[in-house]
Amino acid sequence: xxxRDRYNVFQEVYIPVLQNPQNQAGWTELVTxxxxxxxxxxxxxxxxxxxxxxxxxxxxxxxxxxxxxETTSDKDKAHIFEGSLILWQRQIKNVLKLExxxxxxxxxxxxxxxxxxxxxxxxxxxxxxHSQLQSERVKKIIKFLDQNKSTYTNPFKKLxxxxxxxxxxxxxxxxxxxxxxxxxxDLTGGYEFESLHDLFxxxxxxxxxxxxxxxxxxxAPRLVxxxxxxxxxxxxxxxxxVSYQLIFQLLDSEPQEACEKLQTTQDICIKFKxxxxxxxxxAEGQWKITNNALFVxxxxxxxxxxxxxxxxx
Numbered sequence: 001x002x003x004r005d006r007y008n009v010f011q012e013v014y015i016p017v018l019q020n021p022q023n024q025a026g027w028t029e030l031v032t033x034x035x036x037x038x039x040x041x042x043x044x045x046x047x048x049x050x051x052x053x054x055x056x057x058x059x060x061x062x063x064x065x066x067x068x069x070e071t072t073s074d075k076d077k078a079h080i081f082e083g084s085l086i087l088w089q090r091q092i093k094n095v096l097k098l099e100x101x102x103x104x105x106x107x108x109x110x111x112x113x114x115x116x117x118x119x120x121x122x123x124x125x126x127x128x129x130h131s132q133l134q135s136e137r138v139k140k141i142i143k144f145l146d147q148n149k150s151t152y153t154n155p156f157k158k159l160x161x162x163x164x165x166x167x168x169x170x171x172x173x174x175x176x177x178x179x180x181x182x183x184x185x186d187l188t189g190g191y192e193f194e195s196l197h198d199l200f201x202x203x204x205x206x207x208x209x210x211x212x213x214x215x216x217x218x219x220a221p222r223l224v225x226x227x228x229x230x231x232x233x234x235x236x237x238x239x240x241x242v243s244y245q246l247i248f249q250l251l252d253s254e255p256q257e258a259c260e261k262l263q264t265t266q267d268i269c270i271k272f273k274x275x276x277x278x279x280x281x282x283a284e285g286q287w288k289i290t291n292n293a294l295f296v297x298x299x300x301x302x303x304x305x306x307x308x309x310x311x312x313x
Contacts, residue, residue, distance in 0.1 A: 044087065057095050057125050059088045059132045062141070078148050081141045085152045092159055095125050096166050100225045109297070111233040112184045115226055116177045123170035130167050133160055169216040176210045176217055188233045193241040196234065196268050200275035203230065208279045211286070220289050227276065231298040234272055238265045238301065262309040269302050 044060035051058030062080050100118050103110050132138065145153045183203050191199065207226065211218045242261045273295060280287045292299075 041083075044084075048087075048091065055121060055125075056128050057091050059091060059129065059138075060084070061137055074148060078145060078150060081145055082150060082152050084141065085145070085156050089156060089159055092129060092163060095122070095129065096162060098122055099221075101221065104225060104228060109232040109236070110229055111188045111236065112180070112226060112229040113188060115229055116174070116181055116184070119170055119174040119177055123167070123174045126163060126167040126170050129163055133163065172215055173217050173222075176214045179210070180206050184230075184233070187230070188236070191237075193237045193268065194264055196237060197271040197275075200272050201278075204275045204279040208282060211283065218286075220287075223287065224289060224293050227294045228297065230272070231295060234269060235298060235301050238268065238305075241265060242305065259309060262305050265305050266302060266309070269298055269305075273298070 047058055047060040062084050098118075100115055103114050103118050107114065142153060142156070180203065183199055183206065187196065187199055187203070207223070211223070216222075242265050276294070
């Protein structure tokens with residue numbers, strides 16, 4: 001049984017059974033309250049896990065019976081609702097703190113399509129969270145806590161504003177980055193390595209247009225991540241073109257061809273850097289980023305190619 005089916009069984013079978021007064025006969029009020037609270041907490045965690053498996057943040061709601069019950073005291077309701085707010089805050093903050101730099105740290109040399117995927121996933125997640133926060137049940141919970149002067153509502157309202165702003169940023173960034181998707185698919189796909197330089201000017205031109213027109217994708221950290229990921233894609237293509245095995249085989253049989261391949265690799269890498277510096281000039285001083293932050297891995301790869309080229313000569 002998958003976790004989603006299990007959650008549905010808990011909701012449709014277990015809860016009605018546990019909440020049936022006849023099944024609670026002989027239980028003290030304290031035992032009943034404690035059991036239901038622990039089961040509801042467990043159910044909330046199952047719901048959260050279901051969302052994580054789907055790559056989404058699902059905000060678990062208190063049981064409908066608690067939300068609508070007239071027998072549950074306001075104090076008990078407030079306690080349950082505040083528990084939900086605390087969990088939602090933790091979930092939402094985990095989404096808000098996600099940044100593209102994490103992709104560079106967590107993945108092994110990601111290519112620029114990962115940047116587009118990152119903003120697509122964050123956009124979808126934040127849109128989903130926003131939609132859940134706009135539901136009538138959530139609004140009723142916030143209103144109830146407001147009326148009961150809960151100290152949790154003001155921080156949560158500020159968090160909702162942060163969600164709105166982060167959602168606008170993610171939607172805007174994804175909209176602009178999709179203009180680069182065909183170019184990045186060529187860069188990482190079947191495009192011949194020797195012709196890769198044909199993509200560099202269109203890529204840098206589009207990046208500059210995004211920088212000038214986007215409300216959010218015009219900060220140095222965003223550009224650093226994107227350029228480093230483009231470098232990763234170039235290096236990956238270059239490694240297929242001049243793999244160590246191929247080069248050392250050619251050095252034994254066709255040293256001239258080995259030199260030509262290494263020289264082509266060097267030229268392609270340098271042409272990308274040239275395209276970047278050309279458009280850095282067109283950015284009119286806005287791209288204030290150290291070269292090492294962008295090209296540390298590409299330069300290291302270039303140095304190895306040059307060393308092997310010198311050996312072959």
